[in-house]
Amino acid sequence: MFTFLEQIKSRFIKNYQMLNPLKITSTVGLNGKMICAGTIVLGSIRLSFWDLGGQEELQSLWHKYFEDSQALIFVVDSCDSDRFPEVSEAFKLVMNSEAVQKMPVLVVCNKSDIEECIGTEIIRVLTTDDRHRGDLALISISALQGLNIDRCMRWLYTVLTRNHSAIDLS
Secondary structure (H helix, E strand, O other), X not given: OOOHHHHHHHHHXXXXXXXXXXXXXXXXXEEEEXXXXXXXXXXXXXXXXXXXXXXXXXXXXXXXXXXXXXOEEEEEEOOOHHHHHHHHHHHHHHHOOHHHHHOOEEEEEEOOOOOOOOOHHHHHHHOOOXXXXXXXXXXXOEOOOOEOHHHHHHHHHHHHHHOOOOOOOO
16 A cells, blocks of 8 residues: 555655555554655745644644644545544544644545545535635545646645745745
8 A cells, every 4th residue: 555645755755765565554643754855946845744643542633733834635535434424523623723724725535546435526525614714625646556646746836836925935
């Protein structure tokens, strides 16, 4: 199983060797990852990715990371419909943060390569919040096949550079 974060690292870190898919497990705890992309037009933008586990006992820690963030990527397993109520509640919890309400939010629907998975329209309903005032996008991906990973990063780059005068990208 390849993850969204592994796919990003493989594209933006020179000579990065992807982890063996058999050794990749669900995030337990907090897992900080750094990606430096020196070829971006706006000087050099450093993106720090914090992989925050979705377990309920970890959700109380999320807000500590939001204050220093300029964007949020919320990854949903679009095949795990049993967890959709939990996804909806977790998204509401995220949106309770004043900082997140103003920042760009990218909702990533993983496993779009599997026919039985739910389409983005249901995920859109689960992740709708009237309080959000920043940019919002919902993109279907396949971390396994690398589908739409570049599209996600282009969207993120576009919104961050468009809003660069309002935020510190360093």
